[in-house]
Amino acid sequence: xxxxxxPAARLAASARITTAAPRSLPRLTSSAAFAVSQRxxxxxxxxxxxxxxxxxxxxxxxxxxxxxxKVFILGEEVAQYNGAYKVTKGLLDxxxxxxxxxxxxxxxxxxxxxxxxxxxxxxxICEFMTFNFAMQAIDQVVNSAAKTLxxxxxxxxxxxTFRGPxxxxxxxxxxxxxxxxxxxxxxxGLKVVSPWxxxxxxxxxxxxxxxxxxxxxxxxxxxxGVSFPMxxxxxxxxxxxxxxxxxxxxxxKDITLVSLSRTxxxxxxxxxxxxxxxxxxxxxxxLRSVKPLDVESIIKSVKKTGHLIxxxxxxxxxxxxxxILATTMEYGFDYLQAPAQRITxxxxxxxxxxxxxxxAFPSEKLIEDYAAKLLRV
Amino acid sequence: MKTRIIxxxxxxxxxxxxxxxxxxxxxxxxxxxxxxxSGVSQPPGSDYVSFPGAVKSAFTNxxxxxxxxxxxxxxxxxxxDQDGNIVDHSFxxxxxxxxxIQLYKKMLMxxxxxxxxxxAQRQGRLSFYMVSAGEEALSVGSASVLEKEDVxxxxxxxxxxFAQRGFTLHDFMNQLFANKLDKSCGRNMPVHYGSKxxxxxxxxxxxxxxxxxxxxAAYGLKIQRINDPSLPPRVVAVYFGEGAASEGDFHAALNIxxxxxxxxxxxxxxxxxxxxxxxxxxxxGDGIASRGIGYGIDTIRVDGNDIWAVREATKKARExxxxxxxxxxxxxxxxxxxxxxxTSDDSFAYRARVEVEDWKRRDNPxxxxxxxxxxxxxxxxxxxxxxxxxxxxxxxxxxxxxERERKPPIRSMFEDVYEELTPELRAQMxxxxxxxxxxxxxxxxxxxxxxxxxLDS
Numbered sequence: 001x002x003x004x005x006x007p008a009a010r011l012a013a014s015a016r017i018t019t020a021a022p023r024s025l026p027r028l029t030s031s032a033a034f035a036v037s038q039r040x041x042x043x044x045x046x047x048x049x050x051x052x053x054x055x056x057x058x059x060x061x062x063x064x065x066x067x068x069x070k071v072f073i074l075g076e077e078v079a080q081y082n083g084a085y086k087v088t089k090g091l092l093d094x095x096x097x098x099x100x101x102x103x104x105x106x107x108x109x110x111x112x113x114x115x116x117x118x119x120x121x122x123x124x125i126c127e128f129m130t131f132n133f134a135m136q137a138i139d140q141v142v143n144s145a146a147k148t149l150x151x152x153x154x155x156x157x158x159x160x161t162f163r164g165p166x167x168x169x170x171x172x173x174x175x176x177x178x179x180x181x182x183x184x185x186x187x188x189g190l191k192v193v194s195p196w197x198x199x200x201x202x203x204x205x206x207x208x209x210x211x212x213x214x215x216x217x218x219x220x221x222x223x224x225g226v227s228f229p230m231x232x233x234x235x236x237x238x239x240x241x242x243x244x245x246x247x248x249x250x251x252x253k254d255i256t257l258v259s260l261s262r263t264x265x266x267x268x269x270x271x272x273x274x275x276x277x278x279x280x281x282x283x284x285x286x287l288r289s290v291k292p293l294d295v296e297s298i299i300k301s302v303k304k305t306g307h308l309i310x311x312x313x314x315x316x317x318x319x320x321x322x323x324i325l326a327t328t329m330e331y332g333f334d335y336l337q338a339p340a341q342r343i344t345x346x347x348x349x350x351x352x353x354x355x356x357x358x359x360a361f362p363s364e365k366l367i368e369d370y371a372a373k374l375l376r377v
Numbered sequence: 378m379k380t381r382i383i384x385x386x387x388x389x390x391x392x393x394x395x396x397x398x399x400x401x402x403x404x405x406x407x408x409x410x411x412x413x414x415s416g417v418s419q420p421p422g423s424d425y426v427s428f429p430g431a432v433k434s435a436f437t438n439x440x441x442x443x444x445x446x447x448x449x450x451x452x453x454x455x456x457x458d459q460d461g462n463i464v465d466h467s468f469x470x471x472x473x474x475x476x477x478i479q480l481y482k483k484m485l486m487x488x489x490x491x492x493x494x495x496x497a498q499r500q501g502r503l504s505f506y507m508v509s510a511g512e513e514a515l516s517v518g519s520a521s522v523l524e525k526e527d528v529x530x531x532x533x534x535x536x537x538x539f540a541q542r543g544f545t546l547h548d549f550m551n552q553l554f555a556n557k558l559d560k561s562c563g564r565n566m567p568v569h570y571g572s573k574x575x576x577x578x579x580x581x582x583x584x585x586x587x588x589x590x591x592x593x594a595a596y597g598l599k600i601q602r603i604n605d606p607s608l609p610p611r612v613v614a615v616y617f618g619e620g621a622a623s624e625g626d627f628h629a630a631l632n633i634x635x636x637x638x639x640x641x642x643x644x645x646x647x648x649x650x651x652x653x654x655x656x657x658x659x660x661x662g663d664g665i666a667s668r669g670i671g672y673g674i675d676t677i678r679v680d681g682n683d684i685w686a687v688r689e690a691t692k693k694a695r696e697x698x699x700x701x702x703x704x705x706x707x708x709x710x711x712x713x714x715x716x717x718x719x720t721s722d723d724s725f726a727y728r729a730r731v732e733v734e735d736w737k738r739r740d741n742p743x744x745x746x747x748x749x750x751x752x753x754x755x756x757x758x759x760x761x762x763x764x765x766x767x768x769x770x771x772x773x774x775x776x777x778x779x780e781r782e783r784k785p786p787i788r789s790m791f792e793d794v795y796e797e798l799t800p801e802l803r804a805q806m807x808x809x810x811x812x813x814x815x816x817x818x819x820x821x822x823x824x825x826x827x828x829x830x831x832l833d834s
Contacts (some may be wrong), residue, residue, distance in 0.1 A: 010711050012758075029775070063420060075655065076652070076654070077652055077653055080653055080727050081652070081653035081726065081727055082726075084652070084721075102658050103658075104620070104623035104654070104658065105584060105585075105621060105623045105654070105657045105659070105661065106618040106623040106624055106625065107624070108625045109623065109625065113685060132583070133583065133584075136583070136584075136624065136625070137625075139761060151678055170504075171504030171505065171566070172504070172505070172566055173565055173566040173569070173582065174564070174565075174580075175581065175582040175583060176566070176582055256572075266399070301445075313526075322798075349564075349794065351564060351790065352504075352555060352563060352564050352565055352566055353563050353564075353784070353785075353790075354553060
């Protein structure tokens with residue numbers, strides 16, 4: 001195991017682990033609209049401030065644009081319109097149209113342009129309005145960005161960050177609500193990260209922009225307006241979160257809930273309910289990084305709890321859950337006291353009907369019930 | 378990608394097997410087929426190019442690049458001016474007064490429906506809506522000269538096409554409210570209409586995917602007719618915005634349609650904005666029309682606010698598309714998107730309100746047709762008022778009916794993921810039925826068509 005994990009473990013050893021727990025748990029946003037207020041509160045006594053995920057992403061990009069003149073952002077609606085989800089708000093005014101670029105509606109075109117710029121030594125941030133539309137450009141991501149360093153004999157690095165909303169949304173039907181974590185996670189050459197909190201968003205995005213490899217940065221539309229406290233350290237412009245290192249969002253001894261992106265929040269709610277109803281302490285692991293995957297943290301936790309459930313919003317077949325369970329089985333089979341379980345999105349094109357849509361993705365109650373069932377409480 | 382390399386290898390093998398003398402007189406690996414081999418060699422003293430990629434291109438000893446600015450902007454065809462006066466004097470009206478009124482009423486219907494549904498979305502009664510204000514003449518006009526059997530692909534702003542082909546207010550509302558009468562069984566986002574009877578493919582969210590599909594559908598129609606000449610001649614019409622024409626799919630579609638001679642009419646709605654992106658950031662050439670010429674496609678640009686121009690151009694395009702065994706035609710219809718892009722957009726963030734108001738007042742497809750009818754003396758203020766009020770009443774009636782209608786049967790959530798229910802899906806369906814029977818008081822099944830009985834296999 002240690003050989004398998006060495007690079008990640010080395011990074012992890014040098015990392016400062018932030019343990020600020022969210023002050024208020026994220027609510028389920030019921031609307032696809034992005035008209036969430038952008039207010040930011042003043043610093044409290046401990047120096048933490050509330051940031052929405054949107055503000056954290058915005059700050060990360062602003063800081064990196066400031067620090068490295070090779071960084072620029074391009075995509076549909078990113079400049080004049082401040083981004084379809086307002087993530088790039090104010091960047092055009094601050095950095096000008098040379099660094100913040102509106103593109104024609106050509107995913108394959110602007111993604112290819114960004115990859116070309118990266119191959120020529122720049123560090124582009126390529127925003128997709130959603131990763132559902134990135135399908136038009138996936139050849140550029142998979143066949144060019146991910147493989148050129150290897151195929152050029154190491155002479156052409158591709159320092160690029162692909163970012164945009166991914167995974168479940170609300171009320172937008174089958175073609176707009178898919179999770180691509182497992183898709184990109186399966187490609188050698190790509191690094192894939194997926195933030196949950198505002199700190200994740202800022203630290204991981206800055207790390208992604210600085211990382212010399214192509215990074216796929218999977219956000220979630222429903223998280224943009226959710227506020228989290230941001231520690232004083234995280235507010236600084238040198239704050240980065242290393243890849244391949246998960247974060248224990250909640251300590252527990254009875255069951256391990258491994259999750260990423262928006263489902264982390266759902267696991268936190270389920271964990272509280274499990275404690276209240278059954279007196280069970282669930283440990284919640286926020287993976288942060290899909291690839292490299294922090295197997296070490298998962299196994300350590302399973303050693304302690306003996307039970308594992310993975311929670312994610314992708315389709316079940318050959319998904320993140322399958323990967324997490326298989327890896328746990330390979331490295332931690334003897335510590336499991338019951339077969340590990342996975343909670344995933346439903347194997348169905350995402351329905352439009354609100355009730356069905358809710359059932360097509362993990363819910364707090366579902367996680368709670370499955371954990372209780374697994375623990376036989 | 379791999380396939381692109383393989384033919385080259387086989388070519389090399391072919392050329393190696395040829396005697397040396399033959400190879401030197403035919404430079405390059407072009408010996409594979411007689412079709413390409415014929416025009417290759419340069420006859421001595423020739424004054425034009427005979428390369429296979431550019432036949433009949435005259436030689437010149439003037440080093441000069443062709444500049445886009447050397448070409449005048451393509452003209453825009455119109456029949457009526459902004460006040461509804463006929464300016465193309467060769468125009469012959471082929472419709473009766475009653476038929477003209479019917480066209481106007483269709484345009485009126487979608488424009489009134491749009492306002493009501495936009496507000497309904499704002500009230501949270503549906504999740505999404507897209508209006509087509511400013512493009513009513515374009516969609517209604519072009520659809521009115523296509524045959525019933527013609528196949529249509531839409532983008533998402535073509536309510537007028539659906540309405541003109543016979544989609545009723547009830548059909549619209551049933552889809553928008555995703556009730557049991559919705560043809561897509563409540564599975565789609567609002568405005569993703571589709572109709573088998575009307576030969577209109579279901580709207581799909583990803584941009585521009587419908588354009589190459591339309592070329593393929595047209596190719597299919599062409600082959601069908603070759604196999605069975607008793608079939609009526611049919612064309613495909615495909616609608617898209619100028620923003621979608623930036624997608625690679627658009628270019629792939631035009632090229633394949635031209636090379637395979639597909640009877641397809643590409644109808645571009647150039648309304649000036651793709652969400653917030655103005656055309657200046659979208660392209661630098663002469664609109665979308667200039668691209669058609671580049672792909673070897675017969676092209677026209679028309680005034681999209683002039684229903685007569687749209688009708689004349691589409692009529693002629695259909696005729697041409699069926700000539701010589703079929704060929705593609707491109708129509709670029711110019712208009713102005715008076716509305717926001719969708720309910721997720723507030724366009725006043727990127728354009729001045731006065732610009733929009735100006736367009737609404739100065740050149741509006743509805744008022745242009747209205748002025749025409751008034752000048753001809755078969756329409757007046759009283760009729761206008763009556764039509765507007767009547768339409769509004771009809772829309773609201775269909776609205777409330779559809780909103781009250783029951784939801785699709787529970788069974789439909791298992792169906793159509795695959796052509797046939799798989800054994801797994803059948804087992805899940807049975808499990809659900811058993812569950813509902815075991816806990817009859819826990820679920821409100823009355824609002825679903827057929828209740829739990831729809832789950833009988």
